[in-house]
Amino acid sequence: MTKILTDIETLIEAVNKADSADGLLEAVEDLAAAKAVEAIPTLVEVLGYNNPGAAVAAVDGLIEIGEPVVPYLLTNLDDYNYGARAWALRVFAGVGDPSALDLLLKAAVTDFSQSVRRAAARGLGIIRWSKLAPEKVLPAQKEVLQTLLLASSDGEWVVRYAAVVGLQSLAKTLATTQPKLVPEITAKFQEVMQTDSELVMRARAQLAWQQIN
Template identity: 30%
Template structure:
């Protein structure tokens, strides 16, 4: 739709003639007011109806008229007074600003009108032909959708209206037609964050057909494209994305790395071995991401690998490993207790912190561990009960104050102090 359809149905040259004549009229009126009546302020209001008309017809191009009027205003003032006062410059700048702002608003209004008209009439075309509207909610609907409807939806992804792009992406996601994959992948770079998110969600609904373009998007220069691609790959859960997502754990952006890790966690079991291997990476960010992902996967081999990583040189990684063990929860308890047998001071403290995150479910196993034959386990259990802070462990800790090993007694004493029971 052109400007003439939105505004008056007049030709371009007729509009130009009107603008020129009205401009000449207002300039003449300005001169009459200036030289005939000596009024030097109120005349500027004469130009604003002209700017409104120009903005209505020409949108932001009306700023050219604003510049012309500003120049004319300054020139007349200089010819009359041989000087230019600050107020004159302010009024001149107002011409330019008003022309641009009004033009932008009219342009926005025209786009919204045009896009919604196209969007609404597009969905009624098929209804007129077949007696029903396009259905997008049924499983596998994309295979049977009319080509014209599909192409219209894909075309709407290029709309200037973000609401139309959003709705088109939503509908295409429900259709799950592979032809929409590439256009939706391009929409990951949309200027509107809501549209980008809906495109990622739609691609996640597409399944295997979207894996290749999404993995390519993991290396896009735009950070939003990268993390949204990672989210969509997690929704799909295809093992083909494992290696590209592992590579994305090295991304310079923290958010991209975390979304890639979460996507690997959603892929689950197929990614386990690669993630356990990644815990030994030389790159701290990769180890951190692997720990985050493994917390969602769990399992014996995962828990054992995470416990081995509790003495990682990086506090950042250790903290993430503790979080992963907390997420796994109760299944990790016996492995953590056994971990006290051969832990370093750093990993012993990390195990205790992990128990602190697991909380109440660990209290009973830890109180039993206070009677273990190995003093390292008893000391670790006492420290862990202090981290948890549950009062049901107090009696067992008081008994441990008389432990034959000073290390255990000291740990119990510190735990009780931590719980404010001493």
């Protein structure tokens, strides 16, 4: 046990001491590979560095660690660094823990950063509903549906794109449990296919429509 902890301390030390972009990327990859809860604060800190490669590695590592990450990240979300916030939202999305649901719902339609809204909309589609008390599932799913429908008229195409992807995942979940909610989603796909000003949006809605029909 002591040996393992020492190893992780060494790995953390390597992240803190990295003096080049490449060095940081390697150190973060090594630390992420340890999949240890002790690594959480350091990996979260990396999300705030302006190093996209290292951030990807940190996000992957945090998702691997899974649920223990969520409470820490919820209390240590960086309100000022939207780059870091977008990466954090990707972690919530990847873990799919419903305790981040309120945050995702709010972020998808109110955050000023389009990258954050994008990651939140994606995350709303891949919530692990089995982790939520059964009586809370349906009301929460309805709320997610309404939020994603709203996000699908965001001014930024990339947020609308993520909303369609989120709606497609949600439709897949609802098809077996709440099929009567699905038509509202397919109608939205039809609407996007016919009216969105962006070619890629019309194509993505078409793909979503094909895949759930």
